[in-house]
Amino acid sequence: MRSYTLIAPAKINLYLEIIGNRPDGFHELAMILQSIDLADQISVRSLSTDTIRVHSHHPQVPTDKTNLAYRAAELMVKEFPDSFARFGGVEITIDKHIPVAAGLAGGSTNAAAVLVGIDLLWNLGLTQSELEELGAVLGSDVPFCIAGGTVIATGRGEQLSPLPNLDNIYIVLAKYRSLEVSTAWAYKTYRQQFGSTYIKDTASLIARASAVHSGPIVRAIANKDAADIAKKMHNDLERVVLPEYPQVLQLRELFASQPGVLGTMMSGSGPSVFALVESQQQAEVIKQQIRTTIPNEDLELFVTRMTTHGIKIASSV
Ligand SMILES: C[C@](O)(CO)[C@H](O)COP(=O)(O)OP(=O)(O)OC[C@H]1O[C@@H](n2ccc(N)nc2=O)[C@H](O)[C@@H]1O
Ligand SMILES: Nc1ncnc2c1ncn2[C@@H]1O[C@H](COP(=O)(O)OP(=O)(O)OP(=O)(O)O)[C@@H](O)[C@H]1O
Numbered sequence: 266m267r268s269y270t271l272i273a274p275a276k277i278n279l280y281l282e283i284i285g286n287r288p289d290g291f292h293e294l295a296m297i298l299q300s301i302d303l304a305d306q307i308s309v310r311s312l313s314t315d316t317i318r319v320h321s322h323h324p325q326v327p328t329d330k331t332n333l334a335y336r337a338a339e340l341m342v343k344e345f346p347d348s349f350a351r352f353g354g355v356e357i358t359i360d361k362h363i364p365v366a367a368g369l370a371g372g373s374t375n376a377a378a379v380l381v382g383i384d385l386l387w388n389l390g391l392t393q394s395e396l397e398e399l400g401a402v403l404g405s406d407v408p409f410c411i412a413g414g415t416v417i418a419t420g421r422g423e424q425l426s427p428l429p430n431l432d433n434i435y436i437v438l439a440k441y442r443s444l445e446v447s448t449a450w451a452y453k454t455y456r457q458q459f460g461s462t463y464i465k466d467t468a469s470l471i472a473r474a475s476a477v478h479s480g481p482i483v484r485a486i487a488n489k490d491a492a493d494i495a496k497k498m499h500n501d502l503e504r505v506v507l508p509e510y511p512q513v514l515q516l517r518e519l520f521a522s523q524p525g526v527l528g529t530m531m532s533g534s535g536p537s538v539f540a541l542v543e544s545q546q547q548a549e550v551i552k553q554q555i556r557t558t559i560p561n562e563d564l565e566l567f568v569t570r571m572t573t574h575g576i577k578i579a580s581s582v
Contacts, residue, residue: 268310300413309382336482377410413575495528
């Protein structure tokens with residue numbers, strides 16, 4: 266019975282612009298997604314029975330069909346019934362380190378790891394783009410999580426074009442454990458409040474998405490200039506989340522006031538907030554400073570950094 270253990274990194278959004286509404290109810294986006302070192306470990310193992318099982322020690326991670334990793338395995342069973350009949354079921358173990366419901370693509374990266382893991386277990390030899398296509402069935406962030414790195418994502422978030430890789434830029438990340446923001450709520454509220462500003466015709470949508478490719482933050486990324494990247498970060502969803510969640514606003518303001526912070530932003534639909542900083546040493550100092558100012562144990566704080574990879578094999582037995 267073979268098994269694989271995979272590293273499944275979280276992501277942050279360096280840029281998120283909502284440019285239009287789609288007939289399927291989703292939104293046209295222009296984003297820059299960045300993998301970070303903060304990662305879960307996902308183990309996949311073949312079972313002699315025809316079941317899918319999910320284990321996790323984390324109290325906020327469901328182990329039933331609502332787990333996106335479970336749904337990834339179910340999708341593989343549906344797509345490759347002959348391999349399922351030949352190799353049997355799959356046991357998935359999620360060693361969770363990424364804060365849950367944080368806007369860090371925690372569930373999405375777990376699902377991406379299961380797609381990659383089952384591809385290996387069943388010797389399917391799927392290409393990256395085939396894996397990404399399967400990922401898009403599960404969620405908008407899943408395709409990015411497969412190869413990770415630094416990427417422009419357009420469409421619903423599933424159309425990817427790689428940018429020059431960033432690494433060694435340090436990040437301090439904060440999230441209140443008990444605070445959750447619904448992604449669907451964030452997009453719906455944005456549409457209600459700012460939908461009138463959406464681009465309506467397809468040609469202008471395409472033009473706007475491609476303008477981001479040559480925009481100022483992409484130039485900053487090409488120059489690997491952390492201070493400039495930090496200055497050009499943007500997230501439209503802050504416009505609806507910050508007024509509704511004062512704790513998120515407070516974290517953002519606290520980060521912004523710390524010496525050594527190059528820039529700060531909410532990730533995805535929140536509620537996690539991150540700051541780009543000059544060095545690892547400074548990141549540790551800032552983390553301590555935030556901890557002293559907010560001694561609330563509900564606040565999770567991490568020092569992490571940008572990384573160049575998505576799902577990676579840690580070991581196989
Ligand atoms: C906020 C981000 O994390 C930024 O990277 C993503 O846009 C959301 O990615 P995700 O969680 O994988 O999103 P999905 O699971 O596909 O969708 C969750 C919900 O978000 C809304 N949604 C998501 C993506 C998108 N382009 N438009 C949307 O309106 C939809 O209401 C959907 O019901
Ligand atoms: N494998 C998983 N890991 C964490 N949460 C999961 C998982 N599968 C399902 N969930 C459920 O999904 C909800 C959102 O969790 P998740 O950590 O994926 O959010 P997120 O980081 O905000 O995702 P995204 O950035 O893609 O919008 C949780 O409340 C949890 O109940």
